[in-house]
Amino acid sequence: QVILITGASGFIATHIVRDFLHAGYHVRGTVRSSATAELVRQSFSQFAPQLSLVIVNDMSKPGAFDEAVQGVQGVIHTASPFQVFNVEDNERDLLRPAIDGTINILTSVFTHAPEVKRVVITSSFAAMLDISKGSWPGHVYSEADWNMTPYEVAAAKGAPAGLAYSTAKALAEHAAWDFVKTNKPNFDIATIMPPMVYGPNINATANLAKLNTSSADIYRLVSYQTKSSDDVPQNMFWSFVDVRDVSTAHLRAYEVLEAGGERFFLCAGNFTYQRFVDALRERIPEIQDRVPIGNPGTGTVPSSVYTINNTKSQKILGIQYHKLEDTVVDAARSLLKLEGSL
């Protein structure tokens, strides 16, 4: 089978490409430039006969994926802007590409890829969050939750990029479910909703100066000049998952029959940065002098923070979540390797 994976150069998509190749599929990846295609090709050179790359440089354009989908049997749509810094225009940079990219891939599959039976879409916990509730004491987040922020609020001048990002993900996912309801295509969809995704960074385009948002979050923890306890960041966000589990979830959501028509909250649990730095200092002693100490052993998640229910992903997709310590340590190791320090 040939599987189309959009945004094949990304942090998460690289793991997904790898897992599908390992599982024996042929993968056709979309990227935005020939330079990126070359890097991705080189990084999977051992799978050369199974991997091809096509360039889709603007997925917001109608018909953008018409050629890319031809002859494929399955689609994994991960491409979407994930940035909260350097956003000049919420609509142009975040909302439109996320929403239009999703509608365009589904339209192309509907009109040009009759053999496709399932499309798996990378959504986000951002599509579930009710930002107005903050840490929402007592709430249990699950697939039943939806972020209800209206488009106009996120598109408004001066609206924070984080709000626009989360709204873009929610509206893109809504657009996907609406598409299926309205058009009743031959294929079904499944959506994957991860919170902050950490873990090994293995993408061919990784660049320490321009890391994807969640890897940058970990790199910051191993880049301190001082070890003052004040340097341990305050949590702005509480939930995490390992990139390897997110990738497995995409593969299983594609393969498992009962996953069709379902949303999956892919979440290992809640974290604190104190627990992250404790794990880093203990497990990678050679970087102790660049990781803040804080107050070791005090990193319990406050009881005022919402909790999560991830049972559906375990039951239907068979996910066995990585432990927090392994996720953060493997993430840091990969970044230190990129830096040349390990």
Ligand code: NDP
């Ligand atoms: P990356 O930034 O590493 O990957 C994003 C991918 O999408 C890249 O391949 C990028 O291409 C592509 N992309 C971005 N904007 C566009 C655009 N306008 N048109 C076409 N392609 C585009 O981030 P992640 O791997 O973290 O994100 C992948 C997916 O996972 C996204 O859908 C994101 O919303 C979702 N997600 C990520 C989380 C995380 O913590 N990392 C959490 C929850 C969801 P290029 O390489 O050319 O820039």
